[in-house]
Amino acid sequence: MEFYHELQKYPWDEVEAWIESRTASHVETAVGTQPMQLENFLSLLSPAAEPFLEEMAQCSHRLTEQRFGKVINLFAPLYLSNVCTNRCAYCGFNADNPVARLTLTPEQVETEAKFIHEMGFRHLLLVSGDSPHIVTMEYLHAVLEKLRPLFASISIEIFPLDGGAYCKLIEHGVDGLTVFQETYHEDRYRDFHLSGKKRDFRWRLGTPERGGDAGFRRLGMGALLGLCNWRVEGFFLGLHARYLLRTFWKSHVSISFPRLRPAAGAYVPPSPVSDANMVQLLTALRLFLPDAGMVLSTRESPVFRDHLVPLGVTSMSAGSRTEPGGYAHDSDAEPQFEVADERPPRVVAEMIRSKGYDTVWKDWDPAFLHYSKAG
Amino acid sequence: MNDSLIIAGRVFHSRLLMGTGKFASPQQMKEAMEASGAEIVTVALRRVELENPQDSILSIIDPGKYLLLPNTSGARDAGEAVRLARLARAAGCEPWVKLEVTPDPHHLLPDPVETLKAAETLVKEGFVVLPYMPADPVLAKRLEEVGTAAVMPLGSPIGSKQGLRTRDLLEIIIEGANVPVVVDAGLGAPSHAAEAMEVGADAVLVNTAIAVAGDPQAMAEAFKKGVAAGRQAFLAGIGRPQRMAEASSPLTGFLR
Numbered sequence: 085m086e087f088y089h090e091l092q093k094y095p096w097d098e099v100e101a102w103i104e105s106r107t108a109s110h111v112e113t114a115v116g117t118q119p120m121q122l123e124n125f126l127s128l129l130s131p132a133a134e135p136f137l138e139e140m141a142q143c144s145h146r147l148t149e150q151r152f153g154k155v156i157n158l159f160a161p162l163y164l165s166n167v168c169t170n171r172c173a174y175c176g177f178n179a180d181n182p183v184a185r186l187t188l189t190p191e192q193v194e195t196e197a198k199f200i201h202e203m204g205f206r207h208l209l210l211v212s213g214d215s216p217h218i219v220t221m222e223y224l225h226a227v228l229e230k231l232r233p234l235f236a237s238i239s240i241e242i243f244p245l246d247g248g249a250y251c252k253l254i255e256h257g258v259d260g261l262t263v264f265q266e267t268y269h270e271d272r273y274r275d276f277h278l279s280g281k282k283r284d285f286r287w288r289l290g291t292p293e294r295g296g297d298a299g300f301r302r303l304g305m306g307a308l309l310g311l312c313n314w315r316v317e318g319f320f321l322g323l324h325a326r327y328l329l330r331t332f333w334k335s336h337v338s339i340s341f342p343r344l345r346p347a348a349g350a351y352v353p354p355s356p357v358s359d360a361n362m363v364q365l366l367t368a369l370r371l372f373l374p375d376a377g378m379v380l381s382t383r384e385s386p387v388f389r390d391h392l393v394p395l396g397v398t399s400m401s402a403g404s405r406t407e408p409g410g411y412a413h414d415s416d417a418e419p420q421f422e423v424a425d426e427r428p429p430r431v432v433a434e435m436i437r438s439k440g441y442d443t444v445w446k447d448w449d450p451a452f453l454h455y456s457k458a459g
Numbered sequence: 460m461n462d463s464l465i466i467a468g469r470v471f472h473s474r475l476l477m478g479t480g481k482f483a484s485p486q487q488m489k490e491a492m493e494a495s496g497a498e499i500v501t502v503a504l505r506r507v508e509l510e511n512p513q514d515s516i517l518s519i520i521d522p523g524k525y526l527l528l529p530n531t532s533g534a535r536d537a538g539e540a541v542r543l544a545r546l547a548r549a550a551g552c553e554p555w556v557k558l559e560v561t562p563d564p565h566h567l568l569p570d571p572v573e574t575l576k577a578a579e580t581l582v583k584e585g586f587v588v589l590p591y592m593p594a595d596p597v598l599a600k601r602l603e604e605v606g607t608a609a610v611m612p613l614g615s616p617i618g619s620k621q622g623l624r625t626r627d628l629l630e631i632i633i634e635g636a637n638v639p640v641v642v643d644a645g646l647g648a649p650s651h652a653a654e655a656m657e658v659g660a661d662a663v664l665v666n667t668a669i670a671v672a673g674d675p676q677a678m679a680e681a682f683k684k685g686v687a688a689g690r691q692a693f694l695a696g697i698g699r700p701q702r703m704a705e706a707s708s709p710l711t712g713f714l715r
Contacts (some may be wrong), residue, residue: 119460151565153481236505301564334535334562375565377550419481440483449505451546452539 620647
């Protein structure tokens with residue numbers, strides 16, 4: 085069954101009302117329960133759980149350490165293009181924004197990649213705006229040709245493709261797929277995504293499934309925090325992740341926490357999410373899904389990132405540039421979002437180690453995939 | 460007393476094997492390795508850069524002191540595991556491999572069918588194969604038949620620290636084995652390791668319980684002692700638990 089049908093079993097308003105109705109005693113029962121049922125998960129997302137954040141954090145810490153060890157994986161994004169045909173109300177790449185647009189040539193990508201490799205990264209995330217006429221399959225293949233020798237793992241976070249295209253990308257050495265649903269509220273989704281292919285809610289929602297069918301080893305997901313009520317969003321995120329974990333049982337599933345933050349001149353998120361809310365969401369998801377990876381980007385401030393390390397995070401980016409050409413080129417291109425943590429990877433790694441965690445730069449090997457020459 | 464562990468003709472004095480994942484730092488890992496007395500340490504190939512002499516894990520494992528046992532953790536099927544093992548050998552590792560075929564990345568439970576297939580291929584290619592396997596006595600014999608140098612059945616799900624949940628099956632495996640039986644996965648405390656040795660395992664492999672302990676070095680030493688105590692008790696001969704009491708001075712002893 086497609087996840088879309090699963091989603092429809094839970095009307096947004098009913099979920100919201102259910103969450104609001106939870107009490108402290110529901111939360112007390114929920115915190116220590118393993119494995120956790122949906123009902124308990126809803127309690128942990130509720131306002132009633134706010135006084136229990138410390139207990140949730142302790143549980144999350146213990147569970148994460150047991151499942152993942154005292155380690156944090158590090159990765160870097162590489163932006164290929166900020167050309168975009170979509171009009172997403174919150175995004176710097178919005179087609180209506182009169183900003184400098186740039187698509188890197190495969191040679192420029194290689195220069196960026198070498199810079200990233202030099203910083204120590206072996207896991208790479210390729211990002212692009214929605215521009216299938218520019219970022220074509222041929223272009224991606226040419227880019228991957230340059231990147232494969234440099235990285236142990238390559239994931240993509242580009243516009244959704246069909247299953248056949250994903251199979252081809254896997255053949256060319258991509259092992260991971262990340263796609264954020266932005267919001268699970270189908271009606272509001274259309275308010276935020278004014279035009280372009282991205283307007284198709286169901287096509288986007290089905291993307292991780294097409295990727296899982298194609299055989300990606302890592303599936304990344306997330307909701308853009310700030311668009312709708314994060315508690316309900318968190319519930320659907322958990323539901324979706326559980327569906328993916330159960331359906332694609334051979335793949336890793338990880339959840340990201342992209343948060344829109346109110347900033348001068350920037351998009352004002354209609355439903356802001358506080359630091360405490362973020363902690364509640366992250367720890368609730370960890371207690372519900374002990375095996376899911378939790379990813380934290382440089383959208384968040386150094387102080388907040390430092391404190392989240394022991395709370396359930398398994399993977400972090402560092403030193404990120406969110407404009408194409410941002411690492412090694414003198415780029416004027418528009419970034420997708422403002423980076424809040426600008427510390428170089430070396431400094432972030434030092435911080436992680438000071439918290440009692442080892443930094444893992446390589447946790448995959450291209451030899452697993454069939455294109456390997458070793459085979 | 461000469462009580463050595465012999466695997467594929469190679470003699471080891473320690474019966475504790477150690478995994479190198481999940482540690483808070485390479486330094487902690489190194490200290491724990493030393494305290495454990497282990498002579499065989501496993502390293503996930505996916506975690507290391509074999510060609511990089513500065514690799515944070517490989518660079519601190521002294522090949523004079525430890526046998527580096529590369530594992531194929533992350534392999535989904537026989538083909539992937541075989542490719543990884545070949546890669547390690549091509550990069551200069553000894554032809555020993557801890558075979559792990561774990562299609563489910565969360566509980567890392569071994570796939571019996573693919574493990575057997577990969578073992579057969581690797582043995583033919585001259586590898587010394589130590590397969591991680593479910594505690595299945597028939598599979599243990601099948602692996603032995605294709606020529607593995609040991610079998611490594613799990614005590615309980617990996618990382619779970621639940622101890623010997625598979626004890627009854629392990630006893631059957633041990634009873635029937637012509638190759639060393641190394642209990643791998645799930646040992647959460649030195650008492651679990653001691654129990655495995657008491658029932659006759661030839662060795663145990665421990666990782667998570669040491670790596671995520673408050674003091675990994677001290678825990679490594681505690682496991683070393685647990686293994687030694689369990690082994691000593693096994694050699695001394697442990698009486699089986701019985702339903703009826705048995706008097707140490709029987710009343711009818713004079714009749715014998």
